[in-house]
Amino acid sequence: MxxxxxxxxxxxxxxxxxxxxxxxxxxxxxxxxxxxxxxxxxxxxxxxxxxxxxxxxxxxxxxxxxxxxxxxxxxxxxxxxxxxxxxxxxxxxxxxxxxxRRRPARVVVRQGRVLRAELRAAHIDEHDLDIRLRMAGVRSYAEVALVILESRGSLTVVRDGQTIDAELVEDVRGIAAVPEDIVLRRQS
Structure with a gap:
């Protein structure tokens, strides 16, 4: 025993x-x-x-x-x-x-252009971003208006011609530089 x-x-x-x-x-x-x-x-x-x-x-x-x-x-x-x-x-x-708040969501692609400094800050290389965008059905950077790297590592893709409500992205790093035709700011 x-x-x-x-x-x-x-x-x-x-x-x-x-x-x-x-x-x-x-x-x-x-x-x-x-x-x-x-x-x-x-x-x-x-x-x-x-x-x-x-x-x-x-x-x-x-x-x-x-x-x-x-x-x-x-x-x-x-x-x-x-x-x-x-x-x-x-x-x-x-x-x-x-x-x-330590790892904020951040804009990593704006109007089809990769923001390499934001990728570096998140310790992600462009190759990984490319793979994730392909998995999301993106065929060209030209069709991307905005890509947000979320705090948990997933991507939010806003395609060209689409908008996203400002209330949903108010805490996203770099969102202030995104044009108003992408981020829909409602008038009070």
Whole structure:
């Protein structure tokens, strides 16, 4: 019976160790994602996928300590669920609202011209942008009036001849330089 407990059990000091390691790694990973989200979400590179996979594997191993057990894994999962629920609650209450502003949505193409400085600031290369635009059905930069790189890494494409309501883009970096025939500003 002791041998079975050794394989699936965990002691109270080990519980504290798993909870502590899981909490620290969660916070570090959340900070890294805050910095890399636009890049990881918008990148089509296999290396980005491999980085995310390896990071998850390293974190999982580090959370469980020297000898991973079934109960240790459950403690880590419950800790992650509690942390995510707690931070999710704070996000919905607006406490974390200022942190979302760190990586603002930004204009990366305006009237068919790529804004390379904005791509560099988001750590995205033009090749990734080209791939994402093709995936969105864009065949030429000439048919694009506006492309916004969203804070989560997705693209919003406004085609030539289309407009977007100013209320939807008021917090987008670089939107003030977009002509009024693209951004519809309603008269009061």
């Amino acid at each position: 002791d041998e079975l407990w050794f394989q699936i059990g965990i002691t109270w000091p080990q519980v504290l160790g798993v909870v502590g390691a899981t909490t620290v790694l969660y916070l570090v990973y959340a900070a890294l994602l805050e910095l890399w989200t636009q890049r990881l979400q918008s990148s089509t590179s296999t290396l980005s996928l491999a980085l995310a996979t390896v990071t998850g594997a390293v974190m999982a191993r580090a959370m469980l300590g020297n000898s991973p057990t079934l109960l240790g894994g459950l403690v880590a999962l419950l800790t992650l669920a509690a942390l995510e629920s707690g931070f999710g609650f704070l996000r919905t209450k607006g406490v974390a609202k200022r942190h979302r």
